[in-house]
Structure formats: structure tokens, C-alpha cells
Amino acid sequence: MSEQIILSVEHLRQSFAIGRERLEVIRDVNLQVRPGERLAIVGASGQGKSTLMHLMGGLERPSGGVVRILGQEVYKLSESARSRLRNQSVGFVYQLHRLLPEFTALENVLLPLLIRRVPRRSVEPWGKEILTRVGLSERLDHKPGMLSGGERQRVALARALVTRPALLLADEPTGNLDSESAESVHQLMLDLNQELGTALVIVTHEPALAAHMEHVLRLQDGVLQPLDAVH
Ligand SMILES: Nc1ncnc2c1ncn2[C@@H]1O[C@H](COP(=O)(O)OP(=O)(O)OP(=O)(O)O)[C@@H](O)[C@H]1O
Numbered sequence: 217m218s219e220q221i222i223l224s225v226e227h228l229r230q231s232f233a234i235g236r237e238r239l240e241v242i243r244d245v246n247l248q249v250r251p252g253e254r255l256a257i258v259g260a261s262g263q264g265k266s267t268l269m270h271l272m273g274g275l276e277r278p279s280g281g282v283v284r285i286l287g288q289e290v291y292k293l294s295e296s297a298r299s300r301l302r303n304q305s306v307g308f309v310y311q312l313h314r315l316l317p318e319f320t321a322l323e324n325v326l327l328p329l330l331i332r333r334v335p336r337r338s339v340e341p342w343g344k345e346i347l348t349r350v351g352l353s354e355r356l357d358h359k360p361g362m363l364s365g366g367e368r369q370r371v372a373l374a375r376a377l378v379t380r381p382a383l384l385l386a387d388e389p390t391g392n393l394d395s396e397s398a399e400s401v402h403q404l405m406l407d408l409n410q411e412l413g414t415a416l417v418i419v420t421h422e423p424a425l426a427a428h429m430e431h432v433l434r435l436q437d438g439v440l441q442p443l444d445a446v447h
Pocket residue numbers: 232233239241259260261262263264265266267268
């Protein structure tokens with residue numbers, strides 16, 4: 217069990233039709249992520265990092281290749297089985313928080329559990345605990361509009377981790393934050409990686425965060441290549 221591969225990607229390809237041309241964004245990506253592993257993906261703007269994250273998270277069907285999450289071939293599943301797998305095994309954090317504005321911080325965090333039709337009272341204590349863990353015990357009833365950028369991003373992180381996913385996919389999660397808020401969100405991801413054993417795959421331009429990762433890969437010309445430690 218401990219050696220079960222969390223995420224496996226084989227010969228992944230993605231291209232987009234632009235008029236009569238095809239834009240080959242992902243040409244041949246191969247990757248394996250083990251439980252609790254920490255991996256950073258770097259690369260210049262437009263090289264396909266967000267596209268790759270969507271493909272790996274089961275959000276966008278590739279032109280070719282295979283993505284497996286916990287051994288299940290993601291794009292062979294029905295739409296509903298794929299959403300279930302995502303809900304159970306993958307947490308996402310985006311550059312923009314994507315919280316629902318009309319819900320409180322606690323409600324936003326509980327949402328991934330409530331859509332499983334779990335009664336709210338049975339999950340509320342854990343929702344409060346994880347918000348406390350990200351330093352927001354005093355902000356449970358705040359709506360996103362009443363929170364700072366860093367606080368919103370911490371709510372987004374709590375929401376991504378409330379299901380205790382095996383894998384967290386984070387796409388420049390602190391790209392819009394000041395350095396102090398960014399540092400606190402980085403530390404949290406690393407702490408939760410240690411405490412919950414969540415594997416991390418993070419697209420980041422921030423050397424300070426990449427330095428905490430076991431592997432740093434560069435996406436360039438549609439393929440991933442190992443990069444020596446970023447300093
Ligand atoms: N649905 C789409 N249709 C057509 N082209 C697309 C589509 N999605 C992405 N692209 C193109 O694919 C390329 C890679 O985009 P992507 O957002 O994955 O890059 P990125 O590395 O994440 O960039 P950044 O660092 O600027 O966020 C871009 O040239 C983009 O225009």
C-alpha cells in the first residue's frame with residue numbers, strides 16, 4: 217500500500233486546434249508521484265503548466281496518453297465516476313481562490329464533503345479544525361469578500377485538503393500574494409504534506425517554495441525535464 221503510485225502519467229499529449237493549425241502544447245509527459253512526495257513544476261509562461269495540471273487532475277481530456285490516479289485510468293471513467301475520484305482523491309488550489317462568494321469560509325471549506333451528502337453536523341468539527349489549522353478560527357463566518365487575499369487563499373487550501381486527498385495539485389497558489397502571506401501558505405502546504413501525507417504537485421515560480429520540493433521539473437517544449445535544485 218505504501219508504494220502505491222498516487223499519480224501516473226504516460227506519454228501524455230495535448231494539442232489545440234488554432235484555425236487550420238494544431239498547437240502542440242504537451243508532447244510527451246511521463247511522471248509518477250508516490251505517497252507524500254513533493255514535486256514542483258516550473259516553466260516559462262505559455263509552456264503548458266496549467267494545461268498539464270488540468271490533464272493530471274482529470275479536468276480536461278488529453279489528445280493522447282494515459283493518466284492514472286490511484287491506479288484508475290482517469291479518462292476511461294464515466295464523467296460521474298471521474299468527478300467522484302476527483303472529489304475523493306484530489307485537492308486543487310488555483311492561482312485565484314475560486315471560492316463561492318455567497319458562502320462563508322466554513323461553508324466553502326465544507327462543500328466538497330457536503331456534495332457527498334454527508335450531514336453537515338458530522339463534518340463541521342473537522343471543517344472548523346482545518347480552518348483553525350490554517351490560522352482562520354476567527355474567520356469561520358466571513359464571506360470571501362470580507363477576507364484578505366492571503367486569507368482567501370488559505371480558505372482555498374483548507375477546502376482542497378478537507379477531504380484528506382492523496383494528492384494536492386496547486387497551480388501557482390501564491391502567485392498573487394505578498395511575500396509574507398505567500399510564505400505562510402507555503403509553510404502550511406508543507407506542514408499538511410507532513411501531517412496528512414498528501415503528495416504535492418505545485419506549479420510555482422517561487423524558488424523559496426521549489427527549494428522545499430524533492431523534485432523540480434521544468435516543462436519546456438511539451439516535455440518535462442529534471443532541473444537541478446533551484447536556489
Ligand atoms: N483551450 C485552449 N485552446 C487553445 N489554446 C489553448 C487552450 N488552453 C491553453 N491554450 C494555449 O496553450 C498554451 C499553454 O497554456 P497554459 O495556460 O497551459 O500555459 P502556462 O504554462 O500555464 O502559462 P502561464 O505561466 O502564463 O500561466 C498557451 O499558448 C495557450 O494559449
